[in-house]
Every structure is written in structure tokens, then in C-alpha cells.
Amino acid sequence: MPAGLLAQSSPDASARLAALEASTQAAQSAGDNAWMLVASALVLMMTGPGLALFYGGLVRRKNVLATMMQSFILMAVVTMLWAVAGYSLAFGGSSPFIGNLHFAFLHNVGGAPNPDYAPTIPHQTFMVYQLMFAIITPALISGAFAERMKFSAMLLFTILWSFIVYCPMAHMVWGKGGLLNAFSGGVIPCLDFAGGTVVHITSGVSALVCALYLGRRLGYPAVPMKPHNLVLSFVGACLLWVGWFGFNAGSALAASSLATSAFVATHFGAAAAALGWVCAEWIHNGRPSVLGAISGSVAGLVAITPASGFVQPFPALFIGLAAGFFCYFMVVSVKKKFGYDDSLDAFGVHGSGGTLGALLTGVFATSAVNGGLKDAAGRALPLGLVDGRASQVLNQAIGCAIAWGLAAIGTLLILKICDAAVGLRVSKEQEMEGLDLSLHGEEGYIFES
């Protein structure tokens, strides 16, 4: 540009520069927000229909609707809780353990971004995205008490569980100033990209406590309790796989290269785990089953969740493969050995896979993928063992221990309250008749009409 022209335009140059900056920000915000709204919808799709179909197919025919209802009703119930106080207790304030009531009734949650969490998207987008996580987490637990818990007890349980277990854990790991939040000055910096501790360990361990507290289903394991429709489960698992891209890649909170990296790691983890479970089954049992393949893919998705935004593709394959073998072992051998009736293996898949993934995140996390942790000079800090920082594995173990402890103690307490208030189990007659008829007054399959 000729010098004269530059001089001529200088009076309004700063105004034009400001306009340019604003429009650049608006363009980035539009891109990020578009992706995050899609990601939010994908995560909701994981609960309904994904998890509802996956679990619904695994139970007996007489309980298919009741099981699907346990997932679906949480889409409504947790949304209410989240609006009133849940979001605020998870993401308000900056204390180490739990949020405050700053965002109660979604006060102060509007179109302007919240720079503490996601500076390029509306605060409401962040809020609704996190809501989808709060919905699916208690829905995962329902796999442990399927086919025998009262609907009223399940509702009360979920309401208390969301406040007592989920909100504190989410705040500790992801909330500003949280005890375990590596990116916000946590005392014990723990890496959990999309919810290995917050979602899968809490739900999986709570599931185990529920299975132990409620006891086995009538007749288990002598009476056959085959999955009534593996086709439903198959469709559900495929929807979970796709939805998980929103879960993990969306946790980048932007349409960034980090989102791509998490997307790739997620897919690789699921693929390797499907193969891992199928191989374990083929070797151990002589036949590769469809249920094994889909269970394996879910186990891999669980295990890669905490690692997805920190690891490169080949470590992701390794984490998936390990999860496939490990969760097979947990579901097939450990469950049989101890005799607990974790009906749909919520603990075997989510508790075990989540813990394995959280620990392996400490091994494979690298600043080459995620440079979010910076020193004073702005240089990316090393993350995991592969970066030469072995201590991160210990941090991860402490994070897991806190998640296990909170989930176990919190769930036990909540179960005792629910037991005293409404009673946990349906009557023997109701259990034999099936929950669809006895609790909901309807049947899943009516062939004569």
C-alpha cells in the first residue's frame, strides 16, 4: 500500500481494526458454537435412544420398557435439577470441592461466553452441553439395578445422587479451582478430558454398590436371564459409538484441532477394544459373539474418554485394546467369582474401563497433543509418563481413589435414605410379573393387536 494511502486512512484505521477483530471473533464463535450444539445433541442421543436401546435389549422381555424408561426419564428429571441448582453446584464459584449457587436457576447464564470455561461459545451452550453429561451418568448406573428396582426409588436415588456425587465430582475435576482440576490450579492436578472419573468411575462404582446392596435378581444365576433382543442392543451400541464423538471431541469445547485429535483417539479406542474383547472371547470361549463385539466397543469408548484429548492415535489403540481384554476379564471372570448381580455390567464396563483409562491417561498424555498446561513463560508443560513425568500416574491414581471413595460412600448413604423412605426393591410378585406390567401397566411387545 502506498504510504500516502496509509496515512489517509489512518484516522479510521483503529475503528476498522476493532471491527475486523470483532468480526473474526464472531466467526470463530459461530464455528465453535455450531459444533458444540451438534455435540450436545450427540451426547443426548447417547442416552436416548443409545443407552436405552443398549440396555433395553439386554434385559428380559418383561422388563424392556421399564429399563428404557430408566434412561429416558432421566432426560427429563436431571434437566430440571440442572436448571434449578445442578449446573451451579457443578460449575459455580471456585472452591475446591463443590460449586455455589451463583448460577442457580440459570441466573447469569446467558449468551455471553463464560471465559473461565469456554471463551468462544455462549455460556448457555456450555451449560446445556454439560447437562447432557449429567443425564447419561446416572442413566449408566441403571444397568446394575435393572429388572428389580422400584421406579419411585430410582427417581429419588437419581435426584440425591446428582447432587451428592455428580456435582461435587464434576466440580473437583472440571470446575474452576477444583481440587483435581489440572487446568485451574488444582492441588492434585488430574487429567480427565471427557469424564473417566466424573462419568465412568462414579457411575460404575455406584453401580457396584447398588448391585451389592439390592442383591441378586430372583433366581439369579440359576434361572436363565438371556438378553431378549440383541438387535436392539446392537443398534444402541452403534448409536453410543457415534454419540461418543460429541462426548469426547466436544469436550474440546471448540471446533479445534484438539477436537479432531479427540475424535480420532475416540474412534481408534473403540475399534481396538471391540477387537480386544472379541479376541479374548474367541480364545477363552471358542466363539466370537456379537454381544462381545459391541460390549468391547463400549468398553473402549469408556477407557479412551479421560485420555481422548491428551493422547496420540497409537496410544489410543493400545488403551482400547487393553480395555477390551480387561473388561472382558472383569465381566466374565471377576463377576462370576464374586457372584454379585451387576445385571448389565455397568461396573464391569464403566467402573473397570473408566479406572483403566484414567490410569493410562497418566501414562500416555502428551503435550504434543494438548498444550493447555503452560508454565509462566507460556511454554507447554509435560503431561504424562511418555513426556517424562511419571508423577502424573500417581496423580491419576489419587483422582481415581477420590472418585471411587465419593461414589461408594455417597451411593451407600443415598441407598439407605431411599430404602428408608420408599423401599428399594419391587415385591417378588412384581419382579416375577415383570416391571413393564407391574410398574408401568404396559407391555413392550404386543403381537395380537
Next chain:
Amino acid sequence: MKKIEAIIQPFKLDEVKEALKAIGIDGMTITDVRGHGRQKGHKEVYRGQEYNVDLLPKVKVELVVPDNRCQEVLHTLAASARTGKIGDGKIFVYEVGEAVRIRNDDRGESAL
């Protein structure tokens, strides 16, 4: 008149139907049933949980034929339903006292 009740392998149903049609037998009633004779069941495994399934799916074919065609039908049925392996099924034959065509009250063999 004889009533022929054949319990056969489900995958043999089409072959049986075609064979009966070829000898001019059109009417029959088909039911999905479960059961077992000497055939042992099979094992199914879901996430390591083993189940022995001894009641296996079969198809029951029922038809009523004139006395003079009974042997021919039995022969055709057995030949078309046979694989030679255990689990092929069984055929039972009963005497029939009367037959009525509901549409026009035809009786006996002319009702078939």
C-alpha cells in the same frame, strides 16, 4: 381320513410344502413350536454366562388326508423333511372321525 402331524426342522418347511404341493396336497396348518426328542440342546454364552437351551424351535405341520393317500403323503413328508441328522423330527398319524367344510357344510372326504 387320517390326520398327519409332522414336527420338522423349521428350515425344511419350504421343501416340505413344495413336495406336498407336487403330489397335489395343498391344505395344511403350520405352527411354530418348541420341543425336543432325543436331540440334545445347545449351549449359548452371553458375556460369559452359559445357558443350555434344550427346547429347540420346530415347525408343526398338520394336515388331514383321505385314507388311500396316507402312505404316499407320509413317504413324501419324511423324504422331504429328512437331513439324516438327529433333530429331524417325527410324524404322528391319527384317525379322524369327521370333517366339515364350514362354508357349505360338506362332510367327510369331500370336505378336505
